[in-house]
Amino acid sequence: MATATLSATPRSDRGTGVARKLRQAGQVPAVIYGHGREPQSLALNTRELDRLLSTISAASTVIELSFDGRTARTLIREIQRHPVKRNVLHLDFQELVAGEKVTVSVPLRFTGVADGVRNGGGILEETMHQLHLRLDPTSIPDHIDVDVTPLTIGHSIHVRELTLPEGITVLDDMDATVCVCTAPKAVVETVVAAETEEGAVPAEPELIRKTKPEDEEEAK
DSSP states (O other), X not given: OOEEEEEOEEOOOOSHHHHHHHHHTTEEXXXXXXXXXXXXXXXEEHHHHHHHHTTSOTTTOEEEEEETTEEEEEEEEEEEEOTTTOOEEEEEEEEOOTXXXXXXXXXXXXXXOOHHHHHHOOEEEEOOOEEEEEEOGGGOOSOEEEEOTTOOTTOEEEGGGSOOOTTOEEOSOTTOXXXXXXXXXXXXXXXXXXXXXXXXXXXXXXXXXXXXXXHHHHHO
């Protein structure tokens, strides 16, 4: 389980004007909430926050958040960013409660070199990059490994084939494709070109329609 630390300052003032002044002063407004507690407004140091977010997987890292003389184990639940500048405007933290399961997004880590890539010049296409899991917060994995070594051209790996720790519930479709090994594009183009040179003509679709009365008369 990945963890990180961050300090915050409690604040009582709220509102758009207050949030704007905080940002101008080099701080980011935030809020912490959780089961059985009232939401509490906080302020974070912008530089410390940016440094932290650049080094962690925000969706699955447990943040040891220090404020008001205590430390709370939390998960980042929402990051609001400026649509153009992309700087952080606001953060939501959820305080973790012992014995209460949470939903997190855990990144997938692809390991090895697919057989189809190594021996057939194929291309590995990663169609999923994270899994949505429900689990105890003490069991959040840093990532889920996907071994692609035995994958040959034309074959794929599905969610149901992944090896996961016990006690984890997968919220994604178990039949969803995680990755697939495809034939190299140059080979596909060569095959198409060869068929064209041989004069292959695509079959015209058969027109199926109800026979008109006059057609029946002509047939007789």
